[in-house]
Amino acid sequence: MSKQPGGLDLHLDVHPDGPREGPRGPGALGRSLESALRDGVRSGRLPPGTRLPGSRSLAADLGISRGTVVQAYTQLIAEGWLTGAPGSGTSVATPPTPTAEPGEKAVAGAGRGHAAEPGGGFWSVDLRPGRPDVGSFPxxxxxxxxxxxxxxxxxxxxxxxxxxxxxxxxxxxxxxxxxxxxxxxxxxxxxxxxxxxxxxxxxxxxxxxxxxxxxxxxxxxxxxxxxxxxxxxxxxxxxxxxxxxxxxxxxxxxxxxxxxxxxxxxxxxxxxxxxxxxxxxxxxxxxxxxxxxxxxxxxxxxxxxxxxxxxxxxxxxxxxxxxxxxxxxxxxxxxxxxxxxxxxxxxxxxxxxxxxxxxxxxxxxxxxxxxxxEYDRHIRRSRLVYRRRRTELAQRLPSPLPGVAAGLHALLPLPSAEQERRLIEAGRRAGVRLQGLHAAGYWYEPSGDRPAALLIGYAAPPRHDWRRALEALCALTARSA
Missing domain, CATH: 3.40.640.10 (Type I PLP-dependent aspartate aminotransferase-like (Major domain))
Structure with missing residues (x-):
């Protein structure tokens, strides 16, 4: 058991006789430490960016020589599992981002700050209803x-x-x-x-x-x-x-x-x-x-x-x-x-x-x-922002928005559940996350005569990203018209 800077505990399964599988004898303790750290990174228990204890601190906690720790760190840095620099300590390395296969188109805006898609990839724009702009949290x-x-x-x-x-x-x-x-x-x-x-x-x-x-x-x-x-x-x-x-x-x-x-x-x-x-x-x-x-x-x-x-x-x-x-x-x-x-x-x-x-x-x-x-002031600020967004949304869409001008979402009526499904699928391919009356299960008993619509959560995008989200939505609806 070792402690990270700041008092965080790090459990390493190190065996004095060496790793469970592998040669015994001289150097076995160092190989066991390497194996324990490698397994921690590979399993995700030590995610990218995790700072590891200093060699002196880890050696004292494990009851081994500092030289053994230094050699293990050096080997894992050479293999790409860890990264280290003088004065910065040793950390778990960030794996390289896989490149897209030829012919595949990367999702626009994928990366930091974008929601992961359950099936892999990323959502560039999230327009699901019922969500405020959490980035504006006070x-x-x-x-x-x-x-x-x-x-x-x-x-x-x-x-x-x-x-x-x-x-x-x-x-x-x-x-x-x-x-x-x-x-x-x-x-x-x-x-x-x-x-x-x-x-x-x-x-x-x-x-x-x-x-x-x-x-x-x-x-x-x-x-x-x-x-x-x-x-x-x-x-x-x-x-x-x-x-x-x-x-x-x-x-x-x-x-x-x-x-x-x-x-x-x-x-x-x-x-x-x-x-x-x-x-x-x-x-x-x-x-x-x-x-x-x-x-x-x-x-x-x-x-x-x-x-x-x-x-x-x-x-x-x-x-x-x-x-x-x-x-x-x-x-x-x-x-x-x-x-x-x-x-x-x-x-x-x-x-x-x-x-x-x-x-x-x-x-x-x-x-x-x-x-x-402070709660009232935050609501008033948010109300102004969401009012402007709904007005801009109404101005850009081809038909009037039904319902009252209120809340964090607006309804975009569609001719059929099939078109609703196609729009949601087109959005998924473009990295735009959408939700529909039929697709999200709002109806007790969905059928062909039940109205179809998208529920546009215009409050959810961050302030800096609202215009891009609006353009992405308009591009989708224009192509489906």
């Missing part, structure tokens, strides 16, 4: 919030705490959701969760424990949401969506809840009509069911002020769900539920049973970000 403000949180938080905030979340964050969220989204909430009604998916899984588990058997979800709607509901042991019921949003006429009386995206339906981008809001609330009261309001990008409305939360119409029947995934970054894994009093204990039991609590330091830092106004 790193400096977040780092400052973490430092302040660690410097000022009482010790008990780092202990096992309330499964509903730290009081300071629940108070901050209640204030923010009321101020920015019109939610009727106090700290006692807020439960901190690890993003909306985590919150939906907990809600489905809680409703199942209360005897629920079905949850209605929008059609089309995210397949992942249906999977989470079914994983909790409940059935899913489709709710047709049209220009007025989800249609409450499809709701059965015996249903535990209906999952809705009222402010900006995902994926069609429409707003739930006022009369349908009233009808859904009436159903919930009459049937004793609940409405789950997924307000996934409610802060991002560009034509006028955002539509207020449905929850304000019936706080006793609506679960309001928000998250930082679209405003900050999906990797935050931070969200919140504002739950009716009747659901608070069942949901908290689900949190306890699954160990789904959010780390305390993350909660403390996010509370600080909200309280200092």
């Amino acid at each position: 790193r400096t403000a977040w780092a400052s919030a973490v430092r302040r949180a660690l410097a000022t938080a009482p010790s008990h905030d780092l202990d096992y705490g309330d499964p509903a979340g730290l009081t300071v964050l629940r108070q901050a969220i209640a204030g923010y959701a009321g101020r920015a989204r019109g939610v009727r909430a106090d700290a006692d009604s807020v439960i901190v969760v690890g993003g909306f998916s985590s919150g939906l899984a907990l809600l489905a588990r809680a409703l199942r424990g209360l005897g629920g058997t079905r949850i209605a979800t929008e059609d089309p709607g995210l397949p992942r949401h249906r999977e989470l509901v079914r994983a909790a042991g409940l059935e899913t019921v489709p709710l047709a969506v049209d220009a007025g949003g989800a249609d409450p006429a499809g709701l059965p009386v015996r249903c535990a809840a209906a999952l809705l995206t009222p402010a900006h339906q995902h994926p069609l981008g429409v707003v739930l009509a006022p009369e349908r809001r009233v009808a859904f609330v009436g159903w919930a009261r009459h049937a004793g069911g609940y409405l789950i309001e997924d307000d996934y990008d409610g802060e991002f409305r560009y034509d006028h002020h955002p539509v207020g939360a449905l929850q304000a119409l019936a706080p006793d029947r609506v679960v309001y769900a928000g998250s930082a995934s679209k405003a900050l970054a999906p990797g935050m894994r931070l969200g919140w539920l504002v739950v009716p009093r009747s659901l608070r204990e069942p949901v908290i039991r689900a949190v306890e049973d699954t160990g789904a609590s959010v780390p305390s330091v993350t909660q403390l830092a996010f509370a600080d970000l909200i309280e200092r106004g």
